[in-house]
Amino acid sequence: MKQSENAAQLVDAIYSRKEGFKGCFADASGLFREIEDNSLVAKEILRHQSEGIKGVVYYDQSDRLMVWKREADEGIPFERCRLAKEELAVFWDQQHTTGSDVKLGLTMTATVSVGRHTLMRDLIQAVWRMRGLEKGQKVDFIVADEDLQVIRETLKDVFGREVGGTLD
Numbered sequence: 001m002k003q004s005e006n007a008a009q010l011v012d013a014i015y016s017r018k019e020g021f022k023g024c025f026a027d028a029s030g031l032f033r034e035i036e037d038n039s040l041v042a043k044e045i046l047r048h049q050s051e052g053i054k055g056v057v058y059y060d061q062s063d064r065l066m067v068w069k070r071e072a073d074e075g076i077p078f079e080r081c082r083l084a085k086e087e088l089a090v091f092w093d094q095q096h097t098t099g100s101d102v103k104l105g106l107t108m109t110a111t112v113s114v115g116r117h118t119l120m121r122d123l124i125q126a127v128w129r130m131r132g133l134e135k136g137q138k139v140d141f142i143v144a145d146e147d148l149q150v151i152r153e154t155l156k157d158v159f160g161r162e163v164g165g166t167l168d
Contacts, residue, residue: 004040007032011044014111014142023053023089023108028126029115030094031144037061039075042068042091055083057090057102065102078102090129097126104130109138116147116154 010031025045027033032041042056046068049056055069057078066075067088081088086105097112112126130137143151155163 003035003037007035007040007044010035011041011048015048017142023049024091024104024110024130025089026092026097026110026112026126026129027094028097028122029113029118029144029147031113031115033094038091038093039066039068041093042066042075045089045091046070049089052087053089054087055081055089057081057088059093059096059100065100092126092129097122097129099125100129101131102129104132104137106132106136108132109140111140111142114141114143114147114151116150 014025014031025041032038035041038058038060042058046053046056055067057065057067058075060066060075065078067078067081067083068075069081069083084105085103086107088102088104089108090100090102090104090110092100108130110127110130112123114123127133127139130139133139152163
């Protein structure tokens with residue numbers, strides 16, 4: 001399967017869940033780790049965004065911060081992007097969920113992927129890519145289906161009973 005098709009299928013699968021993700025996506029669990037070209041993911045994320053989001057920021061294969069804009073044929077360097085922070089969403093691949101600092105609008109929401117191998121430190125780092133959480137930004141979480149059962153069983157072992165609530 002071509003990487004562009006794989007990126008499209010993964011993004012579509014995430015959007016087909018209960019509410020999908022809005023705005024930014026921080027891949028703490030590595031759902032997109034097999035995709036070498038982050039522009040493919042950024043392009044697919046932008047396809048699902050409202051018209052108010054005009055570009056998706058991502059890191060290219062040379063670790064440069066880039067932006068994929070609507071109707072574009074390729075990404076442009078972030079420093080050349082003239083979009084307002086309210087018009088941008090970000091895709092943080094697993095490697096860049098730590099140490100990246102992109103200013104975003106205060107109403108932005110990010111979805112963070114969580115898996116059975118996600119360390120608490122990495123999860124917290126991914127969440128804090130949203131620098132304005134105390135000012136109105138929000139974070140949602142998504143768990144891959146194959147990890148959901150493992151997480152449920154681990155929580156049952158730790159607490160000695162079924163843990164209520166949903167993880168999907």
